[in-house]
Amino acid sequence: MNRLLASTFAGLLATTTAILPARAGDMTYERAVNANSETSNWLLHHKDYAAHRYSALNAINTGNVKDLHVAFAVGLGGTESGGKYAFGDLEGTPIVEDGMMYVTDGWGRVYKIDVTSGTHGTILWKMDPGIDRAWAGDVACCGVNNRGVALWKDKIVSATLDGRLIVMRKDTGEVVSDRQIADPAIGETITLAPLVIRDIAIVGAAGGEFGMRGYIDGTDLNTGKQVWRTYTIPAKGEPGSETWKGDTNPAAHGGGSVWETGTYDPATDTMYWGTGNPGPDYDPEFRPGDNLWTDSVLAMEPATGKVKWAFQYTPNDPFDYDEISEHPLVDAIIHGQPRKLVIHAARNGFFYEFDRTTGQFINGKQYTDNNNWTPGLDPETGKPANYDPKKDVQPYSAEAGRTRAHPVGKTCTAHVGGKNWEPSSYNPDLHLLYVGSIEGCDQITTKEQPKFAADGGTVKPREQFTGGGSRYVEKPVGSLKAIDVLTGEVVAKLAQPYPNYAGTLATGGGLVFTGLIDGKFSAHDAKTLQELWSFNVGTGINAPPISYAVNGKQYVAVLVGSRQAAAIFGAHPELKNTATASMLFVFGL
């Protein structure tokens, strides 16, 4: 059956089920662009290029989700120690194509799992990239993580913590190319799932806490060679470099890392990437100026890496408000006008909407419970209302703002968010964006940051470059929120006892799925967020769920296994005896 006929056939069946026959074949650009037409599969990291993470499957729905149960589980690896970490975590999004699932563990092993039986998962092969765990793990700021793979032709594409892009055969796992992109010797790592557009695999490097200079990098998968690299921090003399005043060498150490997969609009051939915080994180006097293009969204050409437009969320950021997380693409009528939007639930606590063609700011509203760093957004520019373009160092509010002379401040939304990297999901019928968030405040302390030794200071490569530190001073909790994209308002919310580190999945069954660090995996009504079902997997969940179908039956899958930092145990002592694990859980009716 060709794909056109398949789509037509599916439309006829849509009233009862959205499950389509699975098809074998190479992954092509056309399939990627039309990923949502293959309702049984989960072909791209964010389900589709628009990052809706919405599965149209509706066999599991509000009426029967109470009967959902574990179909099977599969033990994985990746819990080894390395560098400064005692274990690896699971944050990956599974990819499913025609009953074959591809997942990664924290150390970048790729697993191909046959899930066609519906009663068990059989690991067909593993690809172990053989990471130098001490070397890479010691410069991973926030855990040993890998967020998943991409499909390309008859290959699988993945990245590794030690900075490589690996292409392997889909049938055997044999590695066919291995390109070093990021360099842990200067504090760079890769944790994201590659974005493949046509024959180019696009990744970014993490390392904003180690004085790296962020970039987004394209590899021609046919040749295994770099086709472009676009730095997020301008070199001296380039446009934007005037926003880095002083002599601290931002072109080498300015931050602006990239560590979650971007989105893509085929209609305009434009991709959208979020960038991380400026370095050093907490000492804005080290880097007077707005610090372009940190904490920003970049609209870019995938073939060249050329930036079409950009917007910065938090100029001269003193709060570590990375904005690396996904920027979903939505078409909606806003203020009476049809709009092609790029939207973003930001780590700084605000929800933003832009015209994705021009970059024009359209709407922005606070979505977190507490915010003390700015009273709101300028309705014309989208900048923080208390941003002063005449100042080189932004004080923002009296309570949250800090200087070297007055180094301690209480920050709400906390430096971790808001929504951190955990992906949101979007129900196009309800035009609601589902955000798993962190709620609360923390305390940041500024410490004057020395320069790198090569610039006349004392800091050596691979040493932390944060200009201070942060700690919780009140119990961090979480929330699940539904934001109406038509208005920007939070229209439903559910308080959660723990920070939400898992993100969300929306489905055609009127459901939203999410997980928590106490192991609770739950389903919620898509309109009210009322909890309709839950199951505790017995170990923390830090990964986003997906849904797929095989042999006509819908499943929901999630990777589980995490253990939290001491600060979380301090705030939530009831979790103190939980242990990490490394498992795939699959649920069905």
Place this chain on the structure above:
Amino acid sequence: MTFKAWMIAALIAWSGTAVAQPAEDRQITFGKEIFKSKATCQYCHRWDGNGDQGYGGLALSLRKTQLTHDQLIETIRCGRPGTGMPYHDQFSYTDKRCYGSDRAELGDQIPPQAVNFLAPREIAAVVAFLEAHIIGRGPATLEDCVYFWGTETRECDSFRK
């Protein structure tokens, strides 16, 4: 005993003394592994114990610490109130074994709980490692790095340049 039997016995005795690690060294190695992995002290203090900043709080330099042997043990057992240094005795602050204070008295100054608790012999081993390789030392060297990480990693490359 025949000469052959004597030779075998002598060889066994010699080989035993050649490969066996003195108890003190074993304790130090044990402490290093706890510092590295089980307690991940290095997450905040860095592998060389020279302190760090950032996502674990502002950790002090253990190379420059003035704490005594007993104070080191107490600090690991009980953490440091009002800071990010966690306690590793799981019964800390359930009574007044730590600084004469319990959880109610310390309130929000109570230190965080460690990710993994440590037994007294493990705490003693960490202190033995600190005293043997960290405290009072100058900047870390290639030898220190290789001792900590081994030779099968690029972790120490920066010392070789």
